[in-house]
Amino acid sequence: MRMVDISLTKSLRSTVSTLNRVSDESAAASQRLTSGVKVQTALDDPSTYISAKSLSLHAAALDKYLERLDQGLGIIDAANNGLTSITDSINTLKGVVTRASASKNAFDRADLVKEYNDLLDKIVDTAKDSSYSGKNLLLGAGNDLTLYLSADQNESITINAVDFTDLLNTLGLTKLDEGQLGTFETKLTDGGSPAKPLKSTSKLVESGEYAVGDEIAVKDSSGTIIGSLTVSADTTVGDLVTAFSLPDKGLRATLGSDGVLTIEAADKLTIDSTRATNVATSAGSPPSASTTLTDGGVPATATSLLTATGQYKEGDVISIRQGNTVVGSLTVGAATTVGDLVNAFNIPASGLGASLDAAGVLTVDSTSDAFAIDRTSTSTYADLTTATASSWVKRTDAEAAQQTVTNARHAAEKHTTNIGIGLTLLKSRADYVGSFADVLSSTAESMRASDKDEEAAIMLALSTQQQLAISSFSITQTADNGILRLLSGGSS
Numbered sequence: 001m002r003m004v005d006i007s008l009t010k011s012l013r014s015t016v017s018t019l020n021r022v023s024d025e026s027a028a029a030s031q032r033l034t035s036g037v038k039v040q041t042a043l044d045d046p047s048t049y050i051s052a053k054s055l056s057l058h059a060a061a062l063d064k065y066l067e068r069l070d071q072g073l074g075i076i077d078a079a080n081n082g083l084t085s086i087t088d089s090i091n092t093l094k095g096v097v098t099r100a101s102a103s104k105n106a107f108d109r110a111d112l113v114k115e116y117n118d119l120l121d122k123i124v125d126t127a128k129d130s131s132y133s134g135k136n137l138l139l140g141a142g143n144d145l146t147l148y149l150s151a152d153q154n155e156s157i158t159i160n161a162v163d164f165t166d167l168l169n170t171l172g173l174t175k176l177d178e179g180q181l182g183t184f185e186t187k188l189t190d191g192g193s194p195a196k197p198l199k200s201t202s203k204l205v206e207s208g209e210y211a212v213g214d215e216i217a218v219k220d221s222s223g224t225i226i227g228s229l230t231v232s233a234d235t236t237v238g239d240l241v242t243a244f245s246l247p248d249k250g251l252r253a254t255l256g257s258d259g260v261l262t263i264e265a266a267d268k269l270t271i272d273s274t275r276a277t278n279v280a281t282s283a284g285s286p287p288s289a290s291t292t293l294t295d296g297g298v299p300a301t302a303t304s305l306l307t308a309t310g311q312y313k314e315g316d317v318i319s320i321r322q323g324n325t326v327v328g329s330l331t332v333g334a335a336t337t338v339g340d341l342v343n344a345f346n347i348p349a350s351g352l353g354a355s356l357d358a359a360g361v362l363t364v365d366s367t368s369d370a371f372a373i374d375r376t377s378t379s380t381y382a383d384l385t386t387a388t389a390s391s392w393v394k395r396t397d398a399e400a401a402q403q404t405v406t407n408a409r410h411a412a413e414k415h416t417t418n419i420g421i422g423l424t425l426l427k428s429r430a431d432y433v434g435s436f437a438d439v440l441s442s443t444a445e446s447m448r449a450s451d452k453d454e455e456a457a458i459m460l461a462l463s464t465q466q467q468l469a470i471s472s473f474s475i476t477q478t479a480d481n482g483i484l485r486l487l488s489g490g491s492s
Contacts, residue, residue, distance in 0.1 A: 069426065071133060072147040076159065076423045079137035082130025083416045086138075086164060089123050090171070090409045097405050100398035106250035106266040109398060110390040113176045120167060120175055127164035137419065138164045147426060159422045162415050170415075171408040182265040182387030188237060189259055197259025200238035204231055215274040216243065216381060218251060220267070227251070237261075244271070250393055251384075265384035267393050273381040279311075279318070280364075280373040287370040290363040293338055299360030302339030306332050317376040320345055320352065322369040327352070338362070345373075 093116060100112040127138040136143050140163025148156045167173040189195035191208040204210045210231050218227040229235070229243035237255060244253035250266030263271070280289040293300035293309045306312050312332050318341065319329035330336065330344035338356060345354035351368035364373070392398040 069147060072145060073423070073426055075132045075135050075137060075145055076419060076426065078130050078132035080416070080419050080423055082126050082138050082164075083412065083419055085126045086123050087409065087412045087416060089119050089126065090405065090412055093119050093173075094402070094405045094409065097398060097401045100392050101395060101402060103395070103398075105247040106390075106393050107181075107247060107252060107264075109392040109395070110179050110266055112398075113178050113390045113392050117175050117178065120173060123167065123171075123173075124165045137161045140164075140166065157422060157425065159419065171411050172404060173408050176391035177388070179266060179390030179393065180386075180388045182269070182384035184263045184271075184382035184384055185260055186382075187258070187260050188255075197257070198237050199259075200236065200241065200255055202237050203233070204235045204237055204240055205233060210235075211275060213276055216240070217272050217274070218244070218246065218249075219270050219272060220249070221269070221385075226269075248395070250387075250389070263382055263384065265387040267389040268387050269384040270380060271382040271384070272378050274376060274378040276374055276376045278372060279375045282364070282366060282370045282372065287366040288363065289371070289373065290361050293356075293360045293362055295338075295360075299358065300338045300356070301360075302337060302342065302356055304338045305334075306336045306338055306341055307334070309338070312375065313377065315378050318344070319374050319376065320347070320364070320371055321374065322350060322366075322371050327371075 096112050096116050096119065100109045100116075103109050103112070128136070130136055130138045135145060137145060137159060138161070140161050143161035144158060145161070146156055146158045162170055164170050167175075186209075188198040188202075188207045188209070190198060190202070190206045198204075198207060205212060212231055212233050214231040216229045216231065217225045220226055226249050227243055227246050229240060241253045241255050241261070244251055244263050246252075249269075251263070251269060253261060253263045255261055280291055282289045291311075293304070293311065295301070295304040295308045300309055307314055312318065314332055314334055316332040317329055318332065319326045321327060327350040328344055328347045330341055342354045342356050342362065345352060345364050351366050352364060352371065353367075354362065354364045356362050364371070392401070
C-alpha cells in the first residue's frame with residue numbers, strides 16, 4: 001500500500017517550528033535555573049566562558065600554592081610551639097636556680113641539680129618532638145625552610161633551623177655534675193654485755209670509743225676545720241649528731257633507734273678524732289721519769305725511727321709540761337728518730353735533761369719542777385673523701401648560674417622572635433592569597449551564573465509563547481479542517 005504524503009500548511013509549519021523552539025528554550029532555561037549556571041560551554045558565551053575559565057585556573061593555581069604555603073606554616077607553627085615550651089622550661093630553670101641560690105642545704109642543692117638536668121633533657125626532647133612533615137626547624141643542619149611568597153616563585157623567604165639539642169652552642173647551657181654522697185656508719189653502744197644501743201640523750205663517753213677531752217674536728221678537702229666538738233662528761237650523743245649536722249657545708253648525721261650513727265657528706269670531708277693521753281709523770285726528788293724503747297725486739301738506738309718503737313705513730317704530738325705549761329714538744333713524722341725525741345726533751349732553760357742508754361731506756365730528769373709527758377694522737381674517725389661534689393655544693397656556684405640561665409632565656413626569645421616574624425609574615429601572605437583565590441573563584445562563578453529571576457521570567461514568557469502557539473495551532477487546524485469539509489462537500 002502506498003504511503004500518503006501529508007503536507008502541512010505554511011501557518012501550521014510555522015506554529016510547529018515555534019513550539020519546537022519554545023520547547024528547546026524552555027529546557028535550556030530550566031537547566032540554567034536548576035544548575036544556577038548560565039554559561040555552560042564556550043558555545044553559550046565564548047567571551048564570558050573564556051574569561052571565567054581563566055579566573056578559575058588562576059584560582060586553582062593559587063590554591064595549590066596555598067597548600068604548599070600551609071605545609072610550611074605547619075612546620076613553622078610546630079617550631080613556634082616547641083620554642084614556647086622550651087622558653088617555659090628555661091623559666092622553670094630560672095626558678096630552680098633561684099631556689100638553689102637561696103638554699104642553705106648542700107643536699108637540697110644537689111637535688112635541685114638533678115631537677116635542673118631533667119629540665120635540660122626536657123628541652124632536648126621538646127626540640128626533637130617539634131617536627132612536622134619530616135622537617136624540624138629546631139634540629140639545625142638540613143632543616144632550613146624556604147617558602148615562596150608567590151605562585152610564580154619569584155620571591156622567597158628562608159627560615160634557618162637552629163639545633164636546640166646542642167644546648168651549649170645554642171643556649172649556653174650544659175648539664176651539671178649531680179655528685180655522689182659519701183657515707184659512714186658506726187654503731188654506738190654502751191659497751192655492756194649485752195651491749196645496748198645509745199640514744200640521743202645518752203652520754204657519749206658511755207660508748208667507750210670516746211673520752212673526756214677528745215677533740216672531734218670536721219675538715220674540708222683543704223684541711224680547714226669547718227666544725228668541731230670537744231667531748232666532756234656531759235656531752236650527749238645528740239650533741240655529736242648536732243656537731244655533724246652542717247647542711248650548708250654538705251654534712252649531715254642521723255641516729256637510728258638501733259644506735260647506728262649515719263654520716264653523709266655532699267663533698268669530700270674527713271672527721272678526725274684527737275685524744276691526749278699521759279705517757280709518763282715524773283716522780284722522786286729530783287723529779288725523774290723513764291721508759292724503755294725497743295726497735296724490732298732489740299733496744300732502740302738514737303737512730304731508730306720513733307714509729308718503729310710501736311709506741312708512737314706518725315702525726316702524734318709528744319709534749320712535756322711543767323704544771324699546765326708546755327715547755328717542749330715534738331711532732332712525729334715518718335723520719336723522726338729516737339734521738340730527735342731525746343733532743344726535744346733536753347731543755348736546759350726549764351731544768352730538763354734527757355738521755356738514752358744502751359738498754360734503750362729513755363730517762364728524763366728535772367733539776368727544778370716536776371713534769372709530765374703527754375701524747376696527743378689524731379686518728380681518722382670518718383673518711384668521707386669518696387664523696388663527689390655536685391656543681392652547686394656551694395651557694396656561690398648556684399648564684400653564678402643565674403646569669404647563665406638569663407642568657408639562655410634571651411637566646412631562646414631571640415629565636416622565638418625570628419620564628420614569630422616568619423610565622424606572622426607567612427600567615428598574612430596565606431590569608432591574602434586565600435582571600436584573593438576566593439575572589440577569583442567567586443568572580444568566575446558569578447560570570448557564569450544565571451539570574452534566577454531572569455530565568456524565571458524567561459520561563460514564564462516561554463510558557464506564554466507556548467500556550468499562544470498551541471492556541472494558534474488549534475485555530476489553524478480548525479480552519480484547515482473547515483476548508484477541507486467545504487471542499488469535500490462541493491465535490492459531492
